[in-house]
Amino acid sequence: MASGIRLEAVSRTFTSRGQATEALRGVSLDCAPGSFTALIGPSGCGKSTILRLCLGLDTADAGTLAVGDFSPTEATRQGLTGVAFQDAALLPWRSVEKNIALPLDVLGLPIADYRARIAELIALVGLTGYEKALPSELSGGMRQRVAIARALVTTPKVLFLDEPFGALDQILRRQMNIELQRIWMETQATTLLVTHGIDEAVFLADRVVVMASRPGRIAKIIEIDLPRPRDPALFNAEHFHALERQVSEALDGH
Numbered sequence: 590m591a592s593g594i595r596l597e598a599v600s601r602t603f604t605s606r607g608q609a610t611e612a613l614r615g616v617s618l619d620c621a622p623g624s625f626t627a628l629i630g631p632s633g634c635g636k637s638t639i640l641r642l643c644l645g646l647d648t649a650d651a652g653t654l655a656v657g658d659f660s661p662t663e664a665t666r667q668g669l670t671g672v673a674f675q676d677a678a679l680l681p682w683r684s685v686e687k688n689i690a691l692p693l694d695v696l697g698l699p700i701a702d703y704r705a706r707i708a709e710l711i712a713l714v715g716l717t718g719y720e721k722a723l724p725s726e727l728s729g730g731m732r733q734r735v736a737i738a739r740a741l742v743t744t745p746k747v748l749f750l751d752e753p754f755g756a757l758d759q760i761l762r763r764q765m766n767i768e769l770q771r772i773w774m775e776t777q778a779t780t781l782l783v784t785h786g787i788d789e790a791v792f793l794a795d796r797v798v799v800m801a802s803r804p805g806r807i808a809k810i811i812e813i814d815l816p817r818p819r820d821p822a823l824f825n826a827e828h829f830h831a832l833e834r835q836v837s838e839a840l841d842g843h
Contacts, residue, residue, distance in 0.1 A: 592657025592669060592746035593779055594620040594643060599652035601638055611804035612638045616652070618798065618807065622746075625773060625780045627790035627797045629836065635805025636783040640749050643781065644672060656747050664747070668696050671740030671778070675752040677732040679724040686711065686720045689739045696743065703742065710738040713772060730761045737769070741776060748778040752785065766792050767821060774818060787840075791832045792819055799839040809839040 601613040613635040620626045628636045641647040642654055645662035656664035664670050671692075679688045689707050690700050711717055714734040724732055733753055740748060753769075754762045766789055773780055773793075784790050790797045794813050801808040813832060815823060823829045 592664075593622045593624075594618070594626075594747060594781060595653075595655045596639070596643075597653045599639075599642065599649045599654060601635070601642065601647070601649050613649075614804035614806050616805065616807060620779055620781060622779055623777045625782070625793060625795050627782045627784055627794035628800060629784055629787065629790050629797055630800030630805075630808075630840065631802050632785075633805075634800040634802035636800060637751055638805065640672070640751050640781065640783055643747075644670060644749060666696075668692070668698070668743035669746045670749060671743065671745035671747070672749040672751070673733070673736045673740040673753045675755040677724075677736040679732055679735055681724050684721045684723060685716060685727070685735050688724070688735055689742050691739060692742055698743075706742060706744070707738075710741055713741075713775065714738045715768065729757055730765060733757065733765060734768070737772065741772075741778075744776075745778055748773075748776075748780045750780065750782040752783055754789070755785065762786070762789065763821065763824070769793060770817070770819060787833050787836045788824065788829075791815075791829060791836060792823065797836050799836060808842070811835050811839065 596616055596618045599613055599616045603610045603612055628639065630636055642649055643656060643661050645665045654661050656670060686707050689710060690703065693700050693703055711720055714737055716731060716734055736753065754765045757765060770793055782793060791813055796813055797811045798807055799809045799811065800806065
């Protein structure tokens, strides 16, 4: 069963050269197990800071965070979380299957026990036949597929995605959105996506959390009442555009 994500009154301030920047103020968010939440907002509104806090890569100044029944650090240590960033960050000397296995090395888990899991993930992300390929032999979209498979190798309960398709062109990004929906529906991992794409947020998420900056805070939460699986034809549907306008207006208002 998937685990949820819970933030309660979380605040974080950074200080550089004597200048304080309030990245987050009093952020409370509850992501139900198995849900898909998208965070969207202007640069500097604290979206990536939230992900770093949830992964235990940073510590809040105030408030509490939990991933399932654990602290973010403990959840990460136990392999309950997976993460993919905008930069696939694949090791150039490692093959597709060895890049996917990287979290196992980090966690000290025996790779031999995960051979079937790695093969299953390679098939899941559509890279069968590329097991031995190096990153230099893959397209940008294929490298991001490897990054997503790597994020899933420990069978995480929670998946964090920080602009995973931000570097791709619009056509490829749409294709990857469709693939990500399929993967999410198969894994049912609780997912928190950071994105600047309104259409991407509306297409993928159960709800879109619109953030405002200075200080970073939640401005509005918009429920996405589109049935699943979501067909690419939705991108041209009037109700889809209406939801996009709601998100856009919330962003413009803050």
